[in-house]
Amino acid sequence: MTAPASALALALAGRTALITGGNGGIGLGMASALGAAGADIVIWGRDEAKNAAALERLAAEDTEAHAFVCDVADPESIAETFAASVDTAGAIDCVFANAGRGGSGAPFLEVSLDEWRAVFAVNLDAVFVLFQAAARHMVDRGEGGSLVAVSSTSAIHGAANNEAYGSSKTALLGLTRALAVGLARHDIRVNALLPGWTRTGMSESAYAWDKFRERTTARTPARRWADPDEMGPAAVFLADPTTTFHTGQTVVVDGGYTVF
Numbered sequence: 454m455t456a457p458a459s460a461l462a463l464a465l466a467g468r469t470a471l472i473t474g475g476n477g478g479i480g481l482g483m484a485s486a487l488g489a490a491g492a493d494i495v496i497w498g499r500d501e502a503k504n505a506a507a508l509e510r511l512a513a514e515d516t517e518a519h520a521f522v523c524d525v526a527d528p529e530s531i532a533e534t535f536a537a538s539v540d541t542a543g544a545i546d547c548v549f550a551n552a553g554r555g556g557s558g559a560p561f562l563e564v565s566l567d568e569w570r571a572v573f574a575v576n577l578d579a580v581f582v583l584f585q586a587a588a589r590h591m592v593d594r595g596e597g598g599s600l601v602a603v604s605s606t607s608a609i610h611g612a613a614n615n616e617a618y619g620s621s622k623t624a625l626l627g628l629t630r631a632l633a634v635g636l637a638r639h640d641i642r643v644n645a646l647l648p649g650w651t652r653t654g655m656s657e658s659a660y661a662w663d664k665f666r667e668r669t670t671a672r673t674p675a676r677r678w679a680d681p682d683e684m685g686p687a688a689v690f691l692a693d694p695t696t697t698f699h700t701g702q703t704v705v706v707d708g709g710y711t712v713f
Contacts, residue, residue, distance in 0.1 A: 465490040468491070468546040468692070469543070471535075472496050472551055475494070476507040477653070481496075484511060486689050495518070499523070499524050504521075528582045546599070547691075548583065548601065549601045549688060550601065553622075554576065554618075580602055588632070600644075604647045605618075605619075607619040607622050607623075642691075646703075649679060651681055672713055673710045
């Protein structure tokens with residue numbers, strides 16, 4: 454049953470959500486839903502033009518939003534952009550570490566250590582740096598908050614020829630659980646969102662590969678790939694300050710892929 458629009462509009466009223474990689478795909482889908490639930494939005498992305506387009510969409514949806522150019526592979530860029538985000542928004546109540554990158558798709562025997570480290574720099578190290586900055590901010594404010602690591606169903610099933618990506622997304626689950634325990638006394642909830650096969654810019658080449666798309670669709674009980682906007686309701690749930698007893702968990706939104 455869908456909640457009444459008035460209830461959704463009040464769920465996150467007065468709160469600010471930060472989404473890395475928020476200018477497209479799953480990140481923008483979550484930003485849209487969070488805004489519809491009443492949150493002000495801060496999006497980070499590397500592409501200034503995409504940031505501007507995302508702001509146009511959110512403005513058309515009557516969402517107050519700000520965008521910053523940030524390369525999450527650079528720890529200094531994260532620190533500077535987080536400080537600027539707080540200065541602009543006043544406070545950050547929930548953070549979605551959504552920015553990520555895939556590997557080359559090369560066979561494991563051919564993957565270089567440099568490529569392995571480049572994937573981990575974005576998918577894991579950047580989340581550590583961002584969550585540490587956000588947690589310090591939330592602890593100093595003393596009002597709690599929500600941290601959400603956007604992982605992947607590749608953290609559950611094997612990702613052949615994409616070992617760096619799958620391993621980095623699995624590592625996020627360990628970080629999520631550890632932070633959930635360590636930050637609970639500060640009323641900071643830490644959870645992970647695991648999207649299934651979703652049609653985004655990053656996955657478009659896989660979707661365009663007929664054999665792969667047909668196989669993954671056949672294994673998905675919903676019999677299709679997700680639209681990025683379908684991750685929005687889960688994001689609202691994870692950001693909702695009334696879900697006070699939900700922490701250290703993984704929320705899988707995959708059309709049934711991992712249970713079939």
